[in-house]
Amino acid sequence: MENVKPSISVIISTYNSEEWLEKVLWGFQQQSFKDFEVVIADDGSGPRTKELIRRMKDSVFYKIVHVWQEDEGFQKSKILNKALMGCSADYIIMTDGDCIPRNDFVAVHHLNSAPGFYISGGYCMLPIHISKLIDKEDIEKQNCFNIHWLKSNGIPKKFKKSKLTVKGHVSKFLNSFTPTNASWNGHNSSGWKSDILKVNGFDERMQYGGQDRELGERLMNSGIKGKQLRYSAVCVHLDHKRSYRTLESIAKNKVIRRAVKTSKCSWTPYGIAK
Template sequence: MAHANFLISVIVSTYNRPDALALVLAQCLAQTDTNYEVIVADDGSGESTRTVIESAANHTDLTVSHVWQPDQGFRAAAIRNQGIAQARGEYLIFLDGDCVPQGDFIARHRALAETGWTVTGSRILLNQALTSDLLTQRLSLTHANLRFWVRQRCAQRSNKLLPLLIKLPDFAQRRVNGFKWRGIKSCNLAAWAVNVHAINGFDEAFSGWGHEDADFVARLYNAGVRRKKGFYATEVLHLWHQEQPRDNASLNYKRVLEVLQSKRTWARHGLDQALIKQEPAETTPFGSCRVERSKSRQPSLGR
């Protein structure tokens, strides 16, 4: 086990969904655990996303950073690597910009963190109607009570209720024997920074939607890092969205099979490239807090 006071870096990936990101950041910055930083890993969004990040940063004393890359299609692996390169924490939590954490999200991940293990978190799916209500009415999920969630579940506007009521500690049934695909989602995933660097981060050879998260966990597994499941502890509220095109899913699936068969741990096109490209961060003050952006990743004001 590690000491309990390690810094956690929450890396939030996003692309042109500023309304959802605003809700996610509001919850990210209202955690019961306060020893963390937030890095928004932006896959080519426009100026409205930058405005959301700066606004969120203005209302916290925590460090909020923004890394950006040009919009050249779905490149989640590449922008997550940029986030990893910027991170200062010993422990990394990957979160999608449409996955709203509960107030004890970071505290629950910290409680499950253990040397030699990665944690795949869980999620609660919200339907289109509830998602629309949350975004248009700016409903505060911090103060949503049991009655609210019972109503949503009864109306089939969310797919789960019990994980909002019951929180379980670390126990033996969380541990996964061998490598199993089920339950691996990079929208809610945690790993030690030293392990992530040892496998060269996410593999940027994965293009389009599909299985870059399974590849990441497979290479951790090949490196001796085992997996815990974060159910009934780390649930996030996954806002509805249209599914990404899955044209490359089959090819990406075959890539993961190759990794498992070869026992390969190192991403051939991974974090090392992001570390090479990284320049000293430009720090821009916003009131009592700050937003940090890599100079090479900062969007122009005209985007």
């Protein structure tokens, strides 16, 4: 049974964020749909991350694959391409090591997967004090998705709670009528591995600032449509600093995305196949 291919591979990106990554891995331990593996795309973390992954492998029901590269600055596109090649499944969910998935997260992606489509999910950003407060028990009990628990722990009044409070027909209605277009988001998206390989994966010239959306734009140029599930496929996003965010990388990425939109190209020569 060890060699049976899972239905889904979940790619989780990380970099020296063991406290957050552990919470995310416990989140996947709570999933109702269990036929998946986790592939950790590690952009050069130190030994503490490696030790956490070793420990978690003995504590969770799912298989964990650790794909690591040397730390050469923010090279998320490059490590995601490597992680893609390390996936066993035909269908890929991508998320980040600071996003705890609700217990129906994988099930929603699996249920809504369809040929010719990719899925765009949603997230709720939590403030830093609640991000730190959440522990293993809160994840097991799904407290971090409970608006009453969040309010009791001082969630700001401006917090957008609708993704956590709607389900069923209401969530389907909001998915259909939200003004936000479906886009490939690094924190919560999924698609067929064959479709991603067809456009040659992520553009490795791109650092922080829209490199995930650029992949989605090339997928759409290739004929793949985005399916909006921001009110159904839900995770909570833990707060942290972003020292890797630079105006230079954002400006460079905008130029690349503009060229993709203008040319309507689907293939990047700077992706998996060089």
